[in-house]
Amino acid sequence: MRFQSTDSYVAPEDLIVAVNAAVALERPLLVKGEPGTGKTELAKQVAQSLGLPMLEWNIKSTTRAQQGLYEYDAVSRLRDSQLGEARVADVRNYIRKGKLWQAFEAEGKVVLLIDEIDKADIEFPNDLLQELDKMEFHVYETGETVRARHRPVVIITSNNEKELPDAFLRRCFFHYIKFPEAETLKAIVRVHFPGIKEALLTAALTQFYEIRETPGLKKKPSTSEVLDWLKLLLAEDLAPGDLKKDGATLLPKLHGALLKNEQDVHLFERLAFMARRQPGR
Structure with a gap:
């Protein structure tokens, strides 16, 4: 699999090299650049060029890393138990899968976009270190371990609004999209x-x-x-x-x-x- 410019996206040579290097190393590609230079569009074009489906996780200031893995709805389970619902016996009915879980359990390789990671709390990148490195995580409510069937192509964008932790940067292949000539x-x-x-x-x-x-x-x-x-x-x-x-x-x-x-x-x-x-x- 090699990324190239597409009919609708002109990629400079240094960007093409960066994408293919990240794919070869199986490391997340961290892309920085001015807003509006096509960082988000890059992930869509990488998916199109490689012929892969894409999952998009848009980060906000209130987003927590756990939401990318899964969320357990304890309130709904408590309410259902009070109402005598039969589904309450299976805790899996109250677990909502996040984008990383969806990417890990996909039948084939996918492109996972984590968009504007710098919007989140400073601890957000650190909270994803192990999951992105080992490509697995533990679900405490069920006792299962979710492992990636196929390592996704992870593209992470940042507008440089805040510095990212060194430990996180070490695990990424970095590229800065310069404004085009x-x-x-x-x-x-x-x-x-x-x-x-x-x-x-x-x-x-x-x-x-x-x-x-x-x-x-x-x-x-x-x-x-x-x-x-x-x-x-x-x-x-x-x-x-x-x-x-x-x-x-x-x-x-x-x-x-x-x-x-x-x-x-x-x-x-x-x-x-x-x-x-x-x-x-």
Whole structure:
């Protein structure tokens, strides 16, 4: 099994190497990068490229590691025992399998995405160390040990909101998705908008990279945001000449697709004001 770019996903060579290395080592692939650089989409494309089903575990600030294994509903069992329900005799009726259990008991190999692990409590990664390393866990209520029939391809994403423990990092193959170079970004755009004219694409991406490189920007626009912006430009049937910035603000056309907070909008307004005050302007 080897991962390659797909018809709908352009993967740089270093990312392809990282995915295949993690698969060969049978270690979780920890993927970091700016929000919107395609970390979550990577797992879907790996599953598609390798021809495997995918399970997705979306992590929130309240998510506990135990939920990935299983949850025991003691309250429902107590209620059923009070009502005289027959099903109360089997504790398995009150155990809800988590995503890791589902991945472990799957008939074949699957891709397991643990998405945005850095949203959870700092102890969350440590609580999964043994399970991801040994590919097994114990169910205390039934006394059974659940072992993976086939070691899943585990992809873990992080937006770098908090540091992950060293012990956890040692068990992962790490890759940072860099923001794509202009030619790679052009290839990504052509996958989504195959009919886009070269002149419009060049003008739009030139302006986009100028925005990203503006000093003082709080949130740089990402790949997903430039795709949204281009979709709007095409919907409005704008030509390259229509992309000229508003001289009063220096803001690009339809800037709401690229700039997502008022500080960055005000930044371009201040830059325009300073430019007008310069001699000869």
